[in-house]
Amino acid sequence: MSDWREFEQNPVSHSAAHHLTTIQWLLDDQGYARVSDVARHLGITRGSVSVTLKGLRQRGLVVEDDHKHLSLSEEGIQIARGIRTKRILIQALFREVLGVPDEVAEQDACKVEHLISDQTAEAAGGFLVGLEKISLDSQWTLLLESLQRQAAATPTSFPGNETQELALRLEKKDPQGEDHPS
Amino acid sequence: MTQFFSRTEAIEKLNALLAEELEASIRYLHLSSMVQGIDRLIVQKVLQENHEETIEHAQQVSEKILQLGGNPTPRIQLDLDGRRYSGPQAIAEALIFEQAALDGYRDLLDHVDGSGDVVLEEFARQQVAVESEHVAQLQMLLVEAPVGDQ
Numbered sequence: 001m002s003d004w005r006e007f008e009q010n011p012v013s014h015s016a017a018h019h020l021t022t023i024q025w026l027l028d029d030q031g032y033a034r035v036s037d038v039a040r041h042l043g044i045t046r047g048s049v050s051v052t053l054k055g056l057r058q059r060g061l062v063v064e065d066d067h068k069h070l071s072l073s074e075e076g077i078q079i080a081r082g083i084r085t086k087r088i089l090i091q092a093l094f095r096e097v098l099g100v101p102d103e104v105a106e107q108d109a110c111k112v113e114h115l116i117s118d119q120t121a122e123a124a125g126g127f128l129v130g131l132e133k134i135s136l137d138s139q140w141t142l143l144l145e146s147l148q149r150q151a152a153a154t155p156t157s158f159p160g161n162e163t164q165e166l167a168l169r170l171e172k173k174d175p176q177g178e179d180h181p182s
Numbered sequence: 183m184t185q186f187f188s189r190t191e192a193i194e195k196l197n198a199l200l201a202e203e204l205e206a207s208i209r210y211l212h213l214s215s216m217v218q219g220i221d222r223l224i225v226q227k228v229l230q231e232n233h234e235e236t237i238e239h240a241q242q243v244s245e246k247i248l249q250l251g252g253n254p255t256p257r258i259q260l261d262l263d264g265r266r267y268s269g270p271q272a273i274a275e276a277l278i279f280e281q282a283a284l285d286g287y288r289d290l291l292d293h294v295d296g297s298g299d300v301v302l303e304e305f306a307r308q309q310v311a312v313e314s315e316h317v318a319q320l321q322m323l324l325v326e327a328p329v330g331d332q
Binding site for chain 2: 015035036039043044045046047048049050051054
């Protein structure tokens, strides 16, 4: 299996994803975005922002006008919107379903937002929509509450015994399990 | 011209500039290693000279921060790849972060201009002049051999 190689086929890197979503956020929030604004928002130097933006401009995702104001091309907007939506969905999934504290959910969502496929993101969205429709007194709610209680506690080490045993059981069920290098 | 001058904000801006200078020095060093081609030695020399100069600038900025009663606390986050550069590509890359440093000093000058802190004002003005010259020098090198979307 060489799934990890798919990371390289992502339309944008983690850093580039942050630049795109930040530009979009600044445009929505203050109506303009400059290199200095992006640098301040991301907590990095203008030099780093400028170097990253060069690549994004060459790829036609970011546009800079004569006054050095930044905007996104149609493709850039689409990518930024997709990443943002994935972040929101994954964060909600981690928080609402797994019961992970919001801060941790946000950080973890940030780590995977630009890596997961559109298909998985759509499935997550569908699951959350379905979840909204479930009545409050259902078995689901009880299960979710139990999961949330469990997830709220910070693990001392990972994986715990129960989780490790589950992973082993799942691996045995997976026909390709033996081929996974990691 | 007189304006409200915040010492804390000046220190913040100087710390941001310190990070710019330190990052630029590392970028110059890295670029000088990664440049290849027939003009390698000439370009490498330019990059190494600029590397040394950015370190001097970083030291000067640190001094200013201390003089203002602050602490030098640069936040640096660099992720450099192993890409090879032709001479003009390396110069073009350097131009990007030199321009960013120049913009940073211009911001500082805007902030301290007319503040009454003559020493800091003069420092900012001097750095704008020096960085402008750097940018112009790099641009002149590129005129000889334009590359990409300069």
